[in-house]
Amino acid sequence: MTATLTDRYISATVRTLPQDAQADVRAELSASIADDIEARLDQGEVRQDAERAVLTALGDPDVLAASYADRPLQLIGPRYYLTWWRLLKLLWAIVPVTAVVGVLIAQLIADAPIAETIGTLVSVAIGTIVHVGFWTTLVFIILERTGADTGERWTLDALPDPQETGAGRGDLIASLAFLGLAAGALLWDRSIGFVLVAENGVDIGVGLGSQTTAMPVLNAELWPWWLGGMLILIAFEAALAIAVYARHGWNTGFAWLNTALAIVFSTVILHLLITSQLFNPEFVDYTLDRGDVPPEVGRILAILLGAGVVGVSAWNAIDGWLKSRRSVAH
Amino acid sequence: MNGRDDFDPQLLELRRGTIVLACLHLLRHAGYGYGLLEDLARHGFAADANTLYPLLRRLEKQGYLTSEWNTEETRPRKFYLTSASGLRLADTLTTEWAALTGAIASLTHGRTE
Incomplete structure (x- = not known):
């Protein structure tokens, strides 16, 4: 004898229930379904139609089983x-x-x-x-x-902190101080040199200046055009910082300008780095070409430096957009 | 614009929970699944079989109902009976319902004044 629709429905329902509840639910559900069908038969329905109607009304057996077992019907509630x-x-x-x-x-x-x-x-x-x-x-x-x-x-x-608009007096001072230091460092490196090189050992009894020579880190040939360009970029950054302060906040125009400055800056640095123009050849020889430094080190340092420059510039550009979006939201 | 169908979610929301209260009251005399469904319908509570049957087992698991199989008749049926804690729950819910009825009456009353 083939299984009736009711049998199949009940089996589909209890299948996923805990073992100890299966027999009980099976017996109770079959009694309930039989009662329901009987009531419909009393009203003159045909058995086949009554069975179909009752089971259809009970709905998807998996939903019914989830309801019996108190199972969530969502991945994450x-x-x-x-x-x-x-x-x-x-x-x-x-x-x-x-x-x-x-x-x-x-x-x-x-x-x-x-x-x-x-x-x-x-x-x-x-x-x-x-x-x-x-x-x-x-x-x-x-x-x-x-x-x-x-x-x-x-x-x-x-609660989210009241977000920094990046347009306060502190931001302005920090930006200008940083840019001033950067410009000063470029000029210092150009005119005097950052690295002090001693020909022989350093004698602590004598002044440092008289026994060392200062060596610029950056390539002397960058002057005047490239370095001048850098100083102009710094001037633009300073102007941007002042404009942001004066306008009490970032806007889309500032963010575009900031992004453009970041792209120009990182492009210039990368170009100089890749074409080996960035650093003073004397300085490179002095630090890397001493015989005990493997040849890859220079390349690896250049890659890390390039990645660092791009990363900082990208963050700078993104930060400008975030701040302009925030000040729009305010 | 707003036909009755648009109100269905609100009506369902309002009715949710009343089935529990009705069952606790009705099962002060032992009853079984389908019979209870008919009783509920007769008293004006529209319950679906596929929500009522699991609900009875849940209330039993929570201790508000007790159950017993009756195999004396031709068809063995599981009979439920409201337990002592079920009766206390029913009292609490009924009191709350009465309070709500009063609250709603005060709203509509205040508006017609």
Whole structure:
């Protein structure tokens, strides 16, 4: 004899219930369904139609089973959703960028082919985004089903800080001081030199200046055009800082200007670095060409320096946009 | 504009919880799944079978109902009975319901004045 629709419905329902509840639910549900069908038969329905109507009204057996077993019918419910989303956003903001930058530096140091480097970077970026998303979500799906407590309670302390507009007097002073130092350092290096070189050992009984010669770090040939350009960039940055202060905040125009300055600055530095024009050849010989330094060190240092310059410039540009967006929101 | 269908979510929201109260009252005399469904309908509580049956087991698990299999009749049925703590819950819920009725009456009363 083939199983009736009712038998199949009940089996589909109790299948996923805990073992100890299965027999009880099976017996109770079959009695309830039989009662319901009987009531419909009393009203003159045909048995087949009555059975179909009763089972259809009960709906998807998996939903019914979830209701019996008190199982959630969502991956992550309201209890964990915000914790999950906040954590995921934080991890997505940190992990892929860190991984990509790390791999980029490693590939550059290994001097891997450009195509291979690009391919690796794309797959690392996609891979970390997917992995971070998957594993974080999996942890929260398990939390949702075990009912564990994440220990996160909202308190007033969690209110976002009033965000810095980046347009205060402190910001202006810090920017101008930093830019002034940078300009001063360039000029000092140009006119006197940063590195003190002693021909022989240093005698502490004599003044430092009389037994050493100062050596500029940057290439003397950068003067006047490149260095002058740098000083103009610094002047632009200073003007931008003053304008931001005067206008009481960032706006889209400032952010564009800031981004352009950052791009120009990092492009110039990278160009000089790649064409080996940035540093004073004497200084490079003195530090790296001493026989005991492996030849790769200079290249690796150049890559790290280049990555550092691009990273700082990129952050500077992004920071400008964030601040302009915030001051629009205010 | 607003047909009755648009109000359904609000009506469901308002009715949620009343089935528990109705069951606790009705099961002061032992009853079984389908019979209870019919009783509820007769008293004007629209309950679906697929919410009522799991609800009965949940209330039993929480200790508000007790159950017993009756195999004397042709069809064995699981009979539920409101427990002592179920009766206390019913009293609390009924008091709350009465308070709400009063509160709502005071709202509509105040408006017609």
